[in-house]
Amino acid sequence: MRTFDCCCGNSLFFHSTYCISCNRNTGMCPACNRVVPVIEEVDGICRCGNPDCGVEVTQCFNGETNDFCNRLVVKAELENLCDYCTLTTVIPDMPIAGNYEKWKRLEQAKQRVLYLLDQIGLEFRGVDENSEPTLSFEFKADAEKPVTTGHKNGCITINIREADSVERERSRVELQEPQRSLIGHFRHELGHFFWDRLVRGDREVAFRVLFGDERTPTYKEALTNYYQKGPALNWTSNFISAYATMHPWEDFAETFSAYLDMASVVDTATHFGVTDSGIQDFDAMLKSYSRVGLIANEFNRDMGLLDLVPQVFVQPVVEKLRFVHGLRKEV
Template sequence: MKLFSCPFCDQVAFFANVVCERCGHALGFEPQDLAMLALDPEGGIWTEAGKGASERRWRYCENFTHGVCNWLVPAEGTDALCLACRHNLVIPNLSDANNVLLWGKMEAAKHRLFYTLLRLKLPLVTRDEHPEGLGFEFLSDEGGEAVMTGHDNGLITIALAEADDAEREKRRAAMGEPYRTLLGHFRHEIGHWYWDRLVRDGGALAECRAMFGNDEEDYGEALQRHYANGPKPNWQDEYVSSYAGAHAWEDFAETWAHYLHIVETMNTGHSWGVTVSPRIPENDLLRTRLDFDVFDPQVTITQITDAWLPLAMALNSFNRAMGQQDLYPFVLGPKVIEKLGFIHDLVHGRVGHALGAGAEVLVTGQRGPAAIQRERRRSLWPFGGN
């Protein structure tokens, strides 16, 4: 995440800030320009303040009243919810104060996801716009039936219990996972949706199958085999996680999630001007300067992974110094880097149709020439790797 500043007084501001600590102006995030705005109240709406202020008028997203969103919508428009919140289909019961706290953590992770998607200029369509549009359900176990985090034709369900740090850590340890976070869940599950959008409907099936394997393999049987037999032998040679070896869809979604992990962490490092230059002999492999924009389509996957190795090692060392688990407890072998390169080319429109064409296929409800029929699937995330 990049660093922002208050347009009125230049005080450093962070992504979730709603007030400038120096000048006291209200702050809001404007998703179209990906900008933090300083705001003055004017009769129930807000006007821009500070250098470069336009005459545009704004309202906060309706979820601002619950303390879970600081994004803005145009005052003249009809949308009550912002670009990120309008994808919500089910939110927790807000009469329970603890649910509000857990939902706030959900939204913090989801809004970070949306920031990255917007930086990558990826298509976003709601379920009001298309039956397979993107929608979120945040569900609790109140009915006695355990909620399964997963994806089903654009509907992403996240178990509310995953926002409870202790419960999530309990599940992570029980599953033997090296990493499990809310943001990881969001990044993985939306990878399934973008497989539909950019691969299935985007004319990239042949290239994707050559990279990730046969997605027409029975999904349920593949998962049962994975759970019964455990990870594939020597999975580290081909997959970013053991779960990625369960099925081609999971391999794609895991690799997609890791691509987002990497580019957003590097974006943060770029914003902070991070340089890694260890004070040890012969340290060229561990030296990097994050002096390039990782979202620039001209940046290659080699540039990204060459910079990621020293950055990840440095971040892991900081975590160990604080007695924490490694920030990025994964190894990127040559085959995994090749798969990350496929994702990199896919999001920048170098595989399959251009992104605009993929989005158009979704909006019109038409299938691309290489589209396939498949049974509805659900990714059983209690057993996942993120």
Template sequence: MRSFTCGVCGQLVFFDNTVCLRCGSSLGFDWDARELRAGADVPWCANRAAIGCNGLAPSFGSFCAACALTRVRPADDDPVALAEWVDAERAKRRLVYELGELKLPIPAWFDRPGGLGFDLLSSTRDAVTTGHADGIVTLDLAESDDARREQRRIDMGEPYRTLLGHFRHEVGHFYFPLLVDDDATRAAARALFGDETEDYQAALDRHYRDGPPDDWAAEHVSAYATMHPSEDWAETFAHVLHLHDTLQTAASYGLRVEGPAGRPDLHAEPIDPEAGGLRAELSDWLGLTYALNAINRSLGFDDLYPFVLTGPVVDKLAFVDGVIARGATVRSV
């Protein structure tokens, strides 16, 4: 995430701000210009009053580029779900922002069959399964509740679970057929992740019956990634988005970490500075995560970044990063 300043007084402001705390100017995110704009006579998103959305819309009374992607949202008579909806849309706005930064196409559900859309549903009344099907990402809004999400994280043995992480994972499924759409790319993807046409239900049953293999961390970014090649892709895709967003944020705030004192070259895996792309960025990434984990431990918290990037995992991350970069430059949707 880039840093932003108020166009009136120059104060540091943040992506989600609706008002500048110094001069009181109203703020809105211009999705076309990709900047926060200050002013009153602008077309605010129709969800500004309902959920505090700070996006600007194409016209007065319409939705912004992020909110327009929501196909189903909670009912007005469900106050708990409405509160959770606020958090879910905040995370989704950040996702849509990052997809734009990566210049990925965002075909919308209301423009074409199979386009990207979001059903944000409450499981307080009916069962909801978070997932993706035919372009539609479904999210159980219970994931907005910190206590419930943390309990699920513990129950499922996950080191990391966030609303934004869910969105990144599910859009990974959406982008697979858009980015891996020719024989050569598909063959390369299968060489790394496996055959995505394998029986999904059988793999799901096996995963929840037997659990991940003991050595899953040697070749997978998470235990869940071992369940099926499609989940390995989605988990890796989400991780690439984690990396890009965090590195952009660090760069925007001038945060640079050389590594532990006296050991600026200390890394878990050999880094080739001439490799280019994500492999080259990992040098900055690993130094940053070492420092952040050490700071968290000093405060008595668990590691902020509880992952180990082995050689095979880096190969997968680099592949996904490469097809994202190619998809941003050679595809039109």
């Protein structure tokens, strides 16, 4: 993630709620899409402190009552919750110990992913009658019925167990995944959401050329098959991950997730002057990611951590990533 500037010259971070240097309140302004100081005028009106923006803002209800949302609400819209928080329709049961922390981790991972979507022009809001399905999030715990993390008709459900790092690591080892993170879950499930919104009915022919036919075998058959037999031995020559071999929809979601990983890392690297590619040109971005990923992997190995970029980008995978890139609209 990039950093932002306070009017006092200090750096602000993505989740900053105040500036540690000048003590001003800070927040993410949805109008200019950056973390800004909030300037309170004599009459009590609060404005975005970016001189090029200056819209009247209020705090999100989840910033006022809980400490995990710094996204501001444009005053004219008269909403209590910001446009990100309002998408969460089911939150964990708060009287249960530990659930507040889980909710906070889930929302903060979600905020990072949605911010990136805004940056790269993948529209997730309901903009018109053609914007189907409508996006929402449910954060649920296992009860009588176990909760499966997944996407259905625009609704992304995350099992809150995934917000417990010990549980998540256990699953990662069991499933032999090179990485498992909350942010990764959001990116993967959003892949299913964007398939429904941007590929279904519009780009299916081009999709099938790269990812295969999603109709045969059916998803259910593919699922049973995968858990009986596992991935094909030579999967690395065509797929981004073992799980991507399960069905073309999972291949797309895994590729979409890897694309967002790439865009966020290269945006950060560009912001800090590590590379100058930016994230508009696909080939330049991919080239930067390969180089930055190699260096970051060595940093992580220096520290005994898992690789930042565990994937290998063989040519068929590159073409699938390029397909995802083509879904972006100009911003």
